[in-house]
Amino acid sequence: MRSLRARLALLWSISLIAAIIAGGLIIGLFHQSATASLARDRQVAARACDSIARAYGFYSAGLGSAPQDEAFRKGLRGVAAFGLWPFPDVAGGIASGSTALASIGVDTPHDAGIFTATAAALDADHLVLRQRGGFGDRAVIAACPLGSPAEDLAGFTIVRLDLLRTPFSKLAAGGLAVLLLFLMISAWFLTRLVLGFSRRLAAVEAGLATDPEAKLPLTGEPDFDRLIAALNGATARLGRARARIAEQEKLASLGRMAAGLAHEIRNPLGAIRLRAESGLAGDAARRGAALDRILAESARLEKLTGKLLGFAAAPAPQTEEASLAHLFGEARAPLEEYAAAKGVTIETNDRGLSWTLDPALTLRALDNLLRNAIDACGEDDTVRLTATRDADGLTILIEDTGPGIAPGIAAHLFEPFVTGRPEGNGLGLAIAREMIRAQGGTLVHDPSEHGARFRIRFRGVS
Numbered sequence: 001m002r003s004l005r006a007r008l009a010l011l012w013s014i015s016l017i018a019a020i021i022a023g024g025l026i027i028g029l030f031h032q033s034a035t036a037s038l039a040r041d042r043q044v045a046a047r048a049c050d051s052i053a054r055a056y057g058f059y060s061a062g063l064g065s066a067p068q069d070e071a072f073r074k075g076l077r078g079v080a081a082f083g084l085w086p087f088p089d090v091a092g093g094i095a096s097g098s099t100a101l102a103s104i105g106v107d108t109p110h111d112a113g114i115f116t117a118t119a120a121a122l123d124a125d126h127l128v129l130r131q132r133g134g135f136g137d138r139a140v141i142a143a144c145p146l147g148s149p150a151e152d153l154a155g156f157t158i159v160r161l162d163l164l165r166t167p168f169s170k171l172a173a174g175g176l177a178v179l180l181l182f183l184m185i186s187a188w189f190l191t192r193l194v195l196g197f198s199r200r201l202a203a204v205e206a207g208l209a210t211d212p213e214a215k216l217p218l219t220g221e222p223d224f225d226r227l228i229a230a231l232n233g234a235t236a237r238l239g240r241a242r243a244r245i246a247e248q249e250k251l252a253s254l255g256r257m258a259a260g261l262a263h264e265i266r267n268p269l270g271a272i273r274l275r276a277e278s279g280l281a282g283d284a285a286r287r288g289a290a291l292d293r294i295l296a297e298s299a300r301l302e303k304l305t306g307k308l309l310g311f312a313a314a315p316a317p318q319t320e321e322a323s324l325a326h327l328f329g330e331a332r333a334p335l336e337e338y339a340a341a342k343g344v345t346i347e348t349n350d351r352g353l354s355w356t357l358d359p360a361l362t363l364r365a366l367d368n369l370l371r372n373a374i375d376a377c378g379e380d381d382t383v384r385l386t387a388t389r390d391a392d393g394l395t396i397l398i399e400d401t402g403p404g405i406a407p408g409i410a411a412h413l414f415e416p417f418v419t420g421r422p423e424g425n426g427l428g429l430a431i432a433r434e435m436i437r438a439q440g441g442t443l444v445h446d447p448s449e450h451g452a453r454f455r456i457r458f459r460g461v462s
Contacts (some may be wrong), residue, residue: 012190019179026175038140041159042129045142048090049127052083052155056094056146076153077102083155092157094146106158117143118154200224204231272298317358317439324350324387324396327359331366331385335374343379346370349386355394355458358439362456365435365443368428369398369454376452377402393459400451413445 059079076094080102084092091105095118100106106114113132121128121143130141139160146153200219207216215232218225272294328348339346366385373383377400384399405413414433429443436443436456446453 008190008194012186015186016183019183023176023179026179037161038131038138041138041140041161042131042142044087044090045140045157045159046127046129046144048084048087048092048157048159049142049144049155051086052080052092052094052157053144053146055079055083056153056155060146060149073101077104080104080155084157087157090157090159092155094153094155096150096152096154101153113139113141114143114156114158117141118156121145121154122152196221197224204228317361319356319358319439321354321356322359322362324353324355327362327366328385328387330359331363331370334367335370338371339374339383342374342377343381344374344377345382346374347382347384349384351387351389353387353389353394357441357458361435361438365432365456366396366398368432372428373398373400373402373452376400381451393457395458396456397446397453398456399448399453402451404448404450404452405445410445410447414443 056076056079059075080093081104084090084104091103093103093106094101095115097119098115100114113130117128117130120130122145125145127142127144130143131138132141133139137160139158141156141158143154143156145151146155200221203219204216215235216228218228328350332346332348336346370383370385377383381401383401384397386397386399388395388397414429433443439458441456441458443454443456446455
């Protein structure tokens, strides 16, 4: 779990678990509070009913039988009120059968639940406690027989409580709301943080993919911008170091090129001087032979300078849709006789492809590459020219089964005058690479276990 997103997700998961545990504790405390409240309400209801019974006992003291007159029954309301006086939050009254003879604070004196409780108390001849309703409207009913002189009278009390409106329930609801709000805010904040980080990281990746040496823009996030500033500084230092290395390599390459050029020119000039001296000192036949050799060496110098001019001139590509079958045929035809004389076979496979390129520049590069491959091969060797296409572009491979590239010159293959053949001048690969580069392509040497392999790559969609 090394990514920032995974760590932030873990942090939010831990917060979620902690919030769930805290919410569970709050709900558990709420249930405990409800249980304790129920026990307290049962005690209050029982005490209030007992208070009504004592008030009735005082009211009916000295009566031998239950009077049936209306005055006695009207007095029962006062009895109920006196009995409930110490309990201002308790409703109650006195009932006979299914009739409430007196009721204090009872909204529905004909409630069947009350009369069921009073009937049960009369039958059992002791206090009866009943409960009805739920959290929203819970009621505890207590009923107790009042005794003589009226055996059918029972007192009843009702303690009502809305558990959802108690101070603790409000506190618990507030705590749960705070937890929920915390989870929502933390989820929003972490999501915004992750998305912002991902967006900024994607912008940096896109910038590096487009141009690794470009200066990346700041994102507005201080911590992230410090990293980008450090990366920009490192990129700038790397660019300067590369420029210095490139300059050093350029100077070294120019030195090698000058040395090679001096060597290539010195030999023909030496031969020309030698032949001129020989011709001046000899007879007419000797002078004629010397002049023929001088002309041959002059032609060699002219060919060398022509290649140098071709290497130095920046070609302007003229691209068009070209058939690789036609291009490969033109590259192969002039070399067939030379390859056959050496016992080398040339194989081509264009796969019926075509591509937008400069046929003349590409043909010139292929001629140099194929000629070098044939020169390096011996009898029964094969030179292959193949093309493949993928989603990113076109690849042309030039392979041979010859001895391959000498390790000592592999790192400098494309530098002028670097060659592994005594008769070579080391300009073929350098010219071929410039021809391909002029079209926006690349030419590289692919290491191979058998022979040499060079890869031309054109990116894009033709």
